[in-house]
Amino acid sequence: MKFVKAHACGNDFLVIEETVARGRHAAMARKLCARNTGIGADGIEFLDRRADGSLFLRLFNADGSEAELSGNGTRCVAAWLAASEGRESVTLGTHGGLRTCRVVERNGAQWWIESGMGVPRVMPRSIEIDGVTGVIEGAMVNVGNPHYVIFVDNDEFRSHGMSWQELGAKISVDPLFKFGTNVEFVRVHKANEIAFRIYERGCGPTTSSGTGTCASSAASMVLKNVARELTAVAQGGSQYVTWPANDAEMMLTGPAEIVCTGEAEFGE
Template sequence: MIRFVKAHACGNDFLIVNAAEVNPKQQREVAVKLCARNTGVGADGVEYLEWTGERSGRIRLFNADGSVAEISGNGTRCVAAWMAHEKKLGSGDNVVLETDAGPRKCRIVEASGDRFQVASQMGVPRFDLRAVRLIDDVIEGVAVSTGNPHFVIFVEDGSFTLHGRKWQEIGREICFHPDFPEQTNVEFVRVVDTNSIEIRIFERGVGPTTSSGTGTCASAVATISHRSGAEHLLVRAPGGEQQVVWHGGESEILLTGPAEFIATGEAFGC
């Protein structure tokens, strides 16, 4: 049996598992079984947590399809909230998580029962304008690295269609495009006003999803750098809102959003 904690951040759900309970050679297989929506517990990914101190840990993320992701902003926030819960931390306390994209410092903004607000330092982004040639079209966007890869595309209306095609179709085609040998996350951004944007996400290893922390950061960086967005930006996804602060250049992204526990339990057959 595998013990787990299930949590979500704006509908982006994760299972938190003690890394010591699963043989490293079996972590991929266990993650796929646990994440299966109909035959497992169900989640977008599994965060394997190894405690390294009272307020620090090491995490590795396996997506629902078994692929390894360098980092998830939402997943990291969920783990930080769980650590805060376990150590009875409160507003103003910090935890540090080592990810495959580097260390991330997370500050507990608010703690109330099973609900948390967490502000996470998300590193210094790298980005450039880029065009991707599809079979019958060329899509222009902004390639952004937030420790993992993103391709951000701007759209004009609330349907998020582009050149007469659904965003989910274009997202899938770009995610698996040969230009991205390791695949990429794809975000579609509609600028609402100077202070806010709305996004849709096709997540590498998952598909269309309600939210993404790093996708939120990438979308904000692209908007601030290429659409004159405010340095304090509200980002709305189908699962909820997150706040991004980025002052440009070599400054670090600060992502603030919710994390909520759903359940704890034990899974059989893993």
């Protein structure tokens, strides 16, 4: 079967046509996303070309679980459609809502794309987690998928005596979050710049996240009064966010790069 591999700030995805899956989405994700025995990726975006001409994405994480959407994964698909079909603008359906992506610039295999990310909802919330001492202050943020954002004041992004990876792993699967949650650890650098780390539900630590960028930015804007246009810096690079008002659509701009196309074996 044919596949495309692309990444957005190191957050990598396979793009596979839905017609190939034939109900094997989870098994394909677990096998093909494996770093040592598969192609390697954080997830697979299955592209469904529907009879009415619309396009729909189903995202499966590396562990085989299905998620509502990925901002970076959606951007990777948009980059592939721009490269392969010349689509400068495309609207993609997801389980988290419609996302319209527009090509801003191209530099070889890398595409800079602006995406409409819907209207974030920020809900300040203190939580208690098994195995963690004390109350964790943060915010639940919905950007089409669930996030819990924690603010930190150190360059290691530690919180409650734990590394961000350790605490993120605990929060992500805590029963408090019925369907699990992505977890961001955010440090405000200045009025128009934040840095963050993400523990992604169904995947673990990742170098970047489009929806994580939006969730971190939205929480910072609402709770920390940072600028409504800012740079969000993750381990894999920077993305740019604009959110004029709490009831407006958030716009996310960042890179996506086509890594390769190929064919893979997958048994029945």
